[in-house]
Amino acid sequence: xxxxxxxxxxxxxxxxxxxxLNCTYSNSAFQYFMWYRQYSRKGPELLMYTYSSGNKEDxxxxxxxxxxxKYISLFIRDSQPSDSATYLCAMSTSKAGTALIxxxxxxxxxxx
Amino acid sequence: xxxxxQWPATLVQPVGSPLSLECTVEGTSNPNLYWYRQAxxxxxxxxxxxxxxxxxxSEVPQNLSAxxxxxxxxxxxSKKLLLSDSGFYLCAWSVPTTVETQxxxxxxxxxxx
Numbered sequence: 001x002x003x004x005x006x007x008x009x010x011x012x013x014x015x016x017x018x019x020x021l022n023c024t025y026s027n028s029a030f031q032y033f034m035w036y037r038q039y040s041r042k043g044p045e046l047l048m049y050t051y052s053s054g055n056k057e058d059x060x061x062x063x064x065x066x067x068x069x070k071y072i073s074l075f076i077r078d079s080q081p082s083d084s085a086t087y088l089c090a091m092s093t094s095k096a097g098t099a100l101i102x103x104x105x106x107x108x109x110x111x112x
Numbered sequence: 113x114x115x116x117x118q119w120p121a122t123l124v125q126p127v128g129s130p131l132s133l134e135c136t137v138e139g140t141s142n143p144n145l146y147w148y149r150q151a152x153x154x155x156x157x158x159x160x161x162x163x164x165x166x167x168x169x170s171e172v173p174q175n176l177s178a179x180x181x182x183x184x185x186x187x188x189x190s191k192k193l194l195l196s197d198s199g200f201y202l203c204a205w206s207v208p209t210t211v212e213t214q215x216x217x218x219x220x221x222x223x224x225x
Contacts, residue, residue, distance in 0.1 A: 008153075034213065043118075043202050043216035044156075088156065090214075099171065100214055104155035 006103030023089035114139035135203030
């Protein structure tokens with residue numbers, strides 16, 4: 001079983017839709033959960049960062065972590081064509097010096 | 113504010129040639145530095161990370177090497193490139209003693225022919 005699993009998509013939605021992106025993981029030691037957005041041919045950009053379980057909201061974006069189910073989600077409300085990108089989940093344990101473990105990314109396309 | 117630079121942006125190299133990719137960070141001291149490779153369909157693969165000058169940890173055995181000659185400079189090298197070295201190389205940094213929030217550079221696209 002891979003440490004982090006993420007459906008690669010592609011996911012296509014119309015403008016204004018609510019988008020749900022998800023990752024599952026197997027390592028119960030993960031405590032830090034991140035979402036990165038990567039536009040084509042660019043470096044990933046940190047979008048959301050959550051520690052342990054719970055929700056975090058930033059504008060149109062909401063990150064959810066359910067450690068009991070080993071499942072994290074990113075919701076995008078009122079999606080825009082500019083949200084079209086690949087979304088990568090990432091996670092790490094609390095031990096400094098250990099690596100971030102990334103999902104392979106989900107490609108999202110928002111059509112106007 | 114902090115910024116991270118990578119160069120070159122694009123590189124086409126023949127098999128067997130050497131490689132040197134450079135990454136520099138501005139606006140922070142003693143950052144943790146990372147080299148990743150992103151190949152199509154494979155996600156982000158951590159190659160090397162460094163917590164200080166001259167301190168390099170390798171995550172994947174291969175024909176690549178990394179060096180950190182200065183606090184905010186990280187170099188990825190190879191003596192002889194292989195076809196399988198083609199990919200998108202990303203440098204990232206995080207604040208000292210943490211790893212959870214990493215910030216990426218613009219990347220170098222390498223094509224080995």
